[in-house]
Amino acid sequence: MSESVIHVVGGGLAGSEAAFQLAERGHQVVLHEMRGVRGTAAHQTDRLAELVCSNTFKSTEVTNAHGLLKAEMRLLGSLVLQGADVARVAAGSALAVDRDVFSVHVHERVVNHPRIRVTREEVTAIPDAPTIIATGPLTSDALAEGVRARLGVQSLAFYDAIAPIIAVESIDQTVAFRAARWGKETMEDSGQGKGAECGDGEGEGGLPSPEPEGAYLNCPMDKVQYEAFIDALTLADQFTAHEFDKAPYFEGCMPVEEMARRGRESLRFGPMKPIGLRDPRTGRRPWAVVQLRREDRAGRMWNIVGCQTRLRIPEQQRVFRMVPGLEGAEFLRFGSIHRNTYLNAPAALTPHLSLRDNPQVMFAGQLTGVEGYTESTATGLLAAINLSRLLAGQEPVVPPPVTMLGALYRYLREADPAHFQPMNANFGLLEELPEPPRDKLKKRALYAERSLAAMAAWITEHRLA
Numbered sequence: 325m326s327e328s329v330i331h332v333v334g335g336g337l338a339g340s341e342a343a344f345q346l347a348e349r350g351h352q353v354v355l356h357e358m359r360g361v362r363g364t365a366a367h368q369t370d371r372l373a374e375l376v377c378s379n380t381f382k383s384t385e386v387t388n389a390h391g392l393l394k395a396e397m398r399l400l401g402s403l404v405l406q407g408a409d410v411a412r413v414a415a416g417s418a419l420a421v422d423r424d425v426f427s428v429h430v431h432e433r434v435v436n437h438p439r440i441r442v443t444r445e446e447v448t449a450i451p452d453a454p455t456i457i458a459t460g461p462l463t464s465d466a467l468a469e470g471v472r473a474r475l476g477v478q479s480l481a482f483y484d485a486i487a488p489i490i491a492v493e494s495i496d497q498t499v500a501f502r503a504a505r506w507g508k509e510t511m512e513d514s515g516q517g518k519g520a521e522c523g524d525g526e527g528e529g530g531l532p533s534p535e536p537e538g539a540y541l542n543c544p545m546d547k548v549q550y551e552a553f554i555d556a557l558t559l560a561d562q563f564t565a566h567e568f569d570k571a572p573y574f575e576g577c578m579p580v581e582e583m584a585r586r587g588r589e590s591l592r593f594g595p596m597k598p599i600g601l602r603d604p605r606t607g608r609r610p611w612a613v614v615q616l617r618r619e620d621r622a623g624r625m626w627n628i629v630g631c632q633t634r635l636r637i638p639e640q641q642r643v644f645r646m647v648p649g650l651e652g653a654e655f656l657r658f659g660s661i662h663r664n665t666y667l668n669a670p671a672a673l674t675p676h677l678s679l680r681d682n683p684q685v686m687f688a689g690q691l692t693g694v695e696g697y698t699e700s701t702a703t704g705l706l707a708a709i710n711l712s713r714l715l716a717g718q719e720p721v722v723p724p725p726v727t728m729l730g731a732l733y734r735y736l737r738e739a740d741p742a743h744f745q746p747m748n749a750n751f752g753l754l755e756e757l758p759e760p761p762r763d764k765l766k767k768r769a770l771y772a773e774r775s776l777a778a779m780a781a782w783i784t785e786h787r788l789a
């Protein structure tokens with residue numbers, strides 16, 4: 325690779341956006357895409373920016389987290405969103421697209437750009453030249469090995485095993501009580517085991533950390549409630565995965581419904597065991613306890629411990645709302661288990677998502693630990709802005725955490741590396757409003773107003789548009 329050009333590895337959503345943004349800023353770019361010489365288990369074509377599954381970029385409403393992120397990206401001039409607008413099909417307030425029209429549009433804009441050269445090859449090691457690596461959830465094995473060799477074994481996961489994440493204000497804290505087992509514990513003490521290759525967040529990755537008292541919210545169950553929960557869990561409809569997507573069930577990432585099927589008591593002796601806990605309302609040990617662990621520093625997002633799941637989304641809502649204290653649960657992120665190569669960003673990368681020893685080698689897209697088409701594209705856009713700045717001798721910049729993009733980056737920077745899980749855009753990531761109204765829609769409208777004003781000010785301050 326020549327040092328006079330910038331390399332972008334991976335011509336998916338993030339890589340196409342990044343290559344185009346760099347070229348528009350006057351840089352010569354080589355985009356390395358392996359499809360054409362080596363396929364992935366999900367892509368069907370050789371085109372850049374192929375959508376591997378659903379044809380929607382989700383909501384356009386700014387009172388929806390994905391809609392707000394898109395509005396911020398429009399201020400930054402996203403190519404992918406321009407392609408989505410060209411390819412838009414009727415779907416109410418959702419930005420759904422004709423996937424072929426969409427990828428043809430983005431493909432053409434990238435390959436026909438006078439400063440971009442596309443080469444079809446598999447990259448197998450992290451280059452030392454200025455580079456953005458955006459090889460996605462299906463990064464080839466050889467490059468994954470190259471990344472592991474460079475960043476360390478614990479820096480990379482191959483499967484998501486995600487438990488639902490709940491908004492704190494939707495948890496009934498007259499029922500759920502704050503306490504850690506025996507007052508204090510580590511994840512190892514709690515016996516939840518370690519996931520081998522699963523980014524399961526429940527004691528994964530060999531990085532157990534002490535949990536201070538109050539780091540857990542505990543939803544107590546009596547025997548009748550527990551039995552009803554087990555019945556619902558084992559009978560609920562679950563998502564059937566693609567063959568390649570079938571995660572091996574390591575100890576730490578077994579779906580909660582699978583654990584329940586292996587024996588009615590297995591959850592009561594596993595992640596839902598009540599020992600070391602007393603319900604302050606009764607003074608007694610409950611029959612079983614569903615624990616929620618803080619997902620962010622501000623304590624706005626809570627992860628249902630040990631409940632990684634393959635249940636369908638409506639079933640997750642129905643079953644987990646049976647848990648006392650979670651009847652009104654607002655899901656910020658649904659549980660899932662699937663193939664996903666991603667970095668432990670808070671452990672391995674800088675705040676602008678570069679190598680620690682080379683700020684000009686950056687990561688973007690789903691590989692960084694964000695999840696979703698829009699989120700992945702957004703990180704490609706910001707990586708291009710920052711690489712261009714660095715090459716001009718300027719500092720990298722990240723939008724403030726009152727913006728959705730800035731809040732995602734803050735999550736990637738500040739999440740606990742011991743429990744790191746990929747994240748999608750959601751309002752729980754944003755800094756709380758000083759005086760939030762009770763009405764959810766009004767609150768979101770205020771969040772959006774604040775985010776878009778902050779993004780516009782940030783763009784002006786750094787002369788990004």
Ligand SMILES: Cc1cc2nc3c(=O)[nH]c(=O)nc-3n(C[C@H](O)[C@H](O)[C@H](O)COP(=O)(O)OP(=O)(O)OC[C@H]3O[C@@H](n4cnc5c(N)ncnc54)[C@H](O)[C@@H]3O)c2cc1C
Nearest residue numbers: 334336337338358377378447459460464689690696697700
């Ligand atoms: C099966 C599946 C279904 C999904 N469904 C959805 C969905 O419905 N909605 C949603 O929002 N998100 C979905 N996702 C997540 C989705 O993949 C991401 O949101 C998005 O595509 C990530 O963008 P990206 O640019 O990071 O990666 P990608 O779009 O996957 O692009 C990565 C590119 O890098 C290339 N590449 C990989 N390794 C190398 C290498 N060594 N050298 C050169 N090129 C390489 C790949 O061929 C690919 O073109 C799904 C993911 C999977 C795996």
